[in-house]
Amino acid sequence: MQIKANLNHIKSNIPSHVTLVAVSKTKPIPDLMEAYNAGQRIFGENKIQEMVEKHETMPKDINWHMIGHVQKNKVKYMAPFVRLIHAVDNFKLLEEINKQAQKHNRIIDCLFQIKIATEDSKFGMQKTEASKIIESKDFSALKNINIIGLMGMATFTDDEQQIKKEFTLLKNTFNELKPLKSFNFNPQIISMGMSGDYQLAIDCGSNMIRVGSSIFGSRNYSI
Numbered sequence: 001m002q003i004k005a006n007l008n009h010i011k012s013n014i015p016s017h018v019t020l021v022a023v024s025k026t027k028p029i030p031d032l033m034e035a036y037n038a039g040q041r042i043f044g045e046n047k048i049q050e051m052v053e054k055h056e057t058m059p060k061d062i063n064w065h066m067i068g069h070v071q072k073n074k075v076k077y078m079a080p081f082v083r084l085i086h087a088v089d090n091f092k093l094l095e096e097i098n099k100q101a102q103k104h105n106r107i108i109d110c111l112f113q114i115k116i117a118t119e120d121s122k123f124g125m126q127k128t129e130a131s132k133i134i135e136s137k138d139f140s141a142l143k144n145i146n147i148i149g150l151m152g153m154a155t156f157t158d159d160e161q162q163i164k165k166e167f168t169l170l171k172n173t174f175n176e177l178k179p180l181k182s183f184n185f186n187p188q189i190i191s192m193g194m195s196g197d198y199q200l201a202i203d204c205g206s207n208m209i210r211v212g213s214s215i216f217g218s219r220n221y222s223i
């Protein structure tokens with residue numbers, strides 16, 4: 001019951017133009033089913049193997065989002081069904097997603113991950129790298145991918161001003177890349193904000209939030 005109550009609480013606190021991705025990584029299927037039975041249809045996972053297993057056993061009207069860092073050699077396992085890949089941060093990965101999407105006669109939606117955090121450990125591209133890709137001839141040859149927006153992860157800190165600065169950087173990056181023209185670049189989504197900062201993210205222009213622990217409770221990585 002708690003999961004349903006948590007979901008309803010979050011949904012009543014976000015505007016209707018904001019999409020809620022329920023981040024279910026490490027959580028068991030009964031927990032996900034509780035969210036499903038409460039109406040949730042978008043789930044985010046950060047490990048491909050775990051997402052594949054959950055996809056196989058759960059109802060087929062779920063939209064699975066890969067929110068974690070993606071290794072090229074594992075793209076093939078999720079290519080048949082993944083709905084959105086949030087963290088694309090290099091051209092080689094994009095080529096592999098395109099190749100695997102083609103095999104399944106699909107066009108796979110992706111987001112470019114932009115590095116907004118000051119920490120070295122966070123993945124992502126600079127704006128100039130993203131614009132170079134979008135304007136390249138090689139990019140326009142990728143018929144089976146569609147870049148529908150940007151994703152970012154803020155620095156892990158309690159400093160709200162710092163987080164706000166980073167979210168604003170992502171929003172500004174979105175606005176600056178938006179005019180670029182390619183048939184497979186159709187930016188509408190800004191994926192930013194997690195349990196601790198989604199209200200701030202929405203205030204800074206997010207329209208897709210990725211919320212885990214505020215729905216499913218804290219994660220235990222030791223089991």
Ligand SMILES: *Cc1c(COP(=O)(O)O)cnc(C)c1O
Pocket residue numbers: 023025046067068153193194195196210211212213214
């Ligand atoms: C785990 C994770 C989240 C959700 O984090 P919470 O703080 O539990 O809401 C969001 N985005 C990414 C990329 C994650 O890996």
